[in-house]
Amino acid sequence: MVPFFGYIAIFLLWPTIIVIVGAFRSSSGQPTLDNIMTVLGSSTYLQAFWGSIRLSAETALAGGVFGALLAWAVAEGAVDGVFRRQVVAMSGVLAQFGGVMLAFAFLATFGYAGVVTLALHRVTGVSVFTSGGWIYSFTGLAVVYTFFQIPLMVLIFLPAVDGLQVQWREASDNLGGGSWAYWRYVAGPILAPSFVGGLLLLFVSAFSAYATAAALISQGSPIVPLQIRTFLQSEVVLGQANVGKALAFGMVVVVAVVMSLYAWLQRRGAKWQA
C-alpha cells in the first residue's frame, strides 16, 4: 500500500501540484495572478487555446462520426467473426499509433513527395497542392488527428452498438416502423449518451496530444501544447518563467471541465438504463 501511494505522490501528484501552484506564483515565489493575467491578456495564447479547442472539437466530431459508422458496420457482421476480431485488434493498435510515426505516415502520403500528392499530380497533370505544405498546417493537423480518433471511437462505441437488441428492431418493424423510424425513435436515443460520451473522450484525447503535432509542425505554435514547448525549449523572458505553468494549468482546467461533463453524462446514462 505505502510504496504505491508514495510512488504516485512523487511521480504524478507532485508534478501536477508544481504546475498548479507555479501558475499562481511569481518567479520569486510570491503568490500572484500575473501569470494567469498574462495568458488571458495575450492574443497569441488565447488564439492557441482557441486553436486547440477547435482542433479537438473538429477531429472529435469527424473521428466520432466515422468511428461510429465503422463500429456499426462491424457490429452488423457476425458476432465472433474473424473480420470483426481483426478490426477490433487493428483499432487497438491504430488508436495508439500517434506521435512521430503517424506524422511520418502522413508525410509519406500527403507530403511534398507523398504517394497521393504524386499520384494526383500524375493523373491530373497539375499539382493539386500547389503549395504542398497544407499537411504542415492546421488542416493537416486535423486530418492526421482524425486518423487516431476513428479507431479510438470504434473501441469506445462498439460495446454500445452491441447492446442493441435484435428484438427492438423486430418490435419496431412489427409496429410498422421503417428503418428511419427505428434509428430515429429507438436506436438513436439509446445510443445518444454513448455517442456524446465518446465525443468527449475523443476531445480530451486530441486536446492532450502533443507528439504528433510536434513532429509535424516545427514553426509557429497554433495550439497550446506547442506554445508550452516553446516555453520549455527556449530561454524565457525574465519574470515570465511561470507563464508556461499557467498555460499547462489552463489545459488542466479544460480537460477537467470536459471530464466532469463526461462523468455527469455517465451517471445520467446509468440511471436511464437501470
Place this chain on the structure above:
Amino acid sequence: MRWIVLAVVGAYLLVPLLAMLEFSTRGVGSTRTLEAWKAIGTFPELLSGIAVSLELAVLTVAGMLCLLVPTMVWVHLRLPGVRRTMEFLCLLPLTIPAIVLVVGLSPVFKLLSYFFGDTALVLAFVFVVLVLPYAYRSIDAGLRAVDIETLSEAALGLGASWWGVLFRIVIPSIRGALLSAAVLSIALVMGEYTIASLLNYNTLQVVLYQVGLRNAAVSVAVSLAALIFGFVLLFVVSSAGSRRRGAAREESTLAPLEGGLQL
C-alpha cells in the same frame, strides 16, 4: 451502405500505411528498392535509440508489476474500501496530459539524476505512471475473472504465507492479464515521444524524428517496422487470450485500450 462505410473508412486508415511501404521502398524512376531498409543499420544512433527504448520497456514493465500487483492483490483481498481510490489514482494519468506532466517534472528529474547520474533509464520512473491506467484495467479484469478470494483463503488455511499465496496462487491464475498489461506497457514505452524529447533523452522516437530530418525514407521504414512490431505484440496477446477464454477474449484483452489517449 455497410460496404460503402467499410470502404471509405478503411481506405482512410489503410492508405497512409500502404504509403509508408511505398515511400520506404521507392527507387530511382519507378523501381523498387530495399535500400532504405538496409540503411537502418548504418545509423548507429538509431540502433542505440532502439536499445534504450527496449531497456526502458523492460524496466517499466518490471516497475509496473512490482508496484501494481502486490498492492492490487492486497486491496482486492483485504481492503475493498480502498479500491475506488486506487482506481481513481490509476486512471488519473489519462486525464493529465503528458505535456502538463513534463512542465512539473523538472525538479523530480533533478533529484533523479542526482541519485542515478545522467542516464535515459530514469525515464522509466515516469513511464510506470504513464502505463498505469492500461496496466490497472488489464490486471483488474484478470482479478475479477478468477475467484481469488476462495483460492487464497484455502491456501492460507493450509498454512501458506501471504507471499506464498501471491506467488504460487494469484500470479499463476492471472498470468494472462499480466501478459497483456506487460505488452500494452511495452507498446506505450516504445512509442513515447513527448516526455523523452522535452527532457532531452534520446529514445527511439526522439532519434527517429532527428533521422527523419535528414533521411525521410529510413525513418518511414523504421516507423513501419515499429508499427508491425506493435501489431504482432497485440495479436500475440489477443490470440493467447482467445485460447484461454474463447468469446470473452476481445473485451478482456482489449478493454484496457478503451479511452487510450495520446502517446
